[in-house]
Amino acid sequence: MNSFGTHLPLVVNLGKELSEFFALKEKGEIESARVVATRAEGIIDSLLVNPDLVGGGIWEMKKWREIMNDALSDEPQFSVSKLDVEIYFRPFALRLYE
Numbered sequence: 001m002n003s004f005g006t007h008l009p010l011v012v013n014l015g016k017e018l019s020e021f022f023a024l025k026e027k028g029e030i031e032s033a034r035v036v037a038t039r040a041e042g043i044i045d046s047l048l049v050n051p052d053l054v055g056g057g058i059w060e061m062k063k064w065r066e067i068m069n070d071a072l073s074d075e076p077q078f079s080v081s082k083l084d085v086e087i088y089f090r091p092f093a094l095r096l097y098e
Contacts, residue, residue: 022084
């Protein structure tokens with residue numbers, strides 16, 4: 001395994017949580033999705049104070065929070081699926097396990 005900053009494992013874990021969140025949301029299991037959202041929020045919070053995450057990465061974490069909160073709203077503005085999340089986070093996981 002390559003040596004990366006401490007943010008990469010957190011990003012991979014966030015991808016796992018967001019994938020689970022959108023899978024539950026797609027099944028209509030909103031309360032379970034809210035529990036997963038809480039875990040994802042904790043990871044995002046950890047990433048936002050992580051010194052290894054800079055620039056665009058900070059913006060991306062804030063955007064994922066916004067997307068997740070939007071998905072839980074009565075009238076979501078974004079259209080994001082479990083597959084979209086998996087495609088987005090796959091490169092991070094591949095780098096972690098190279």
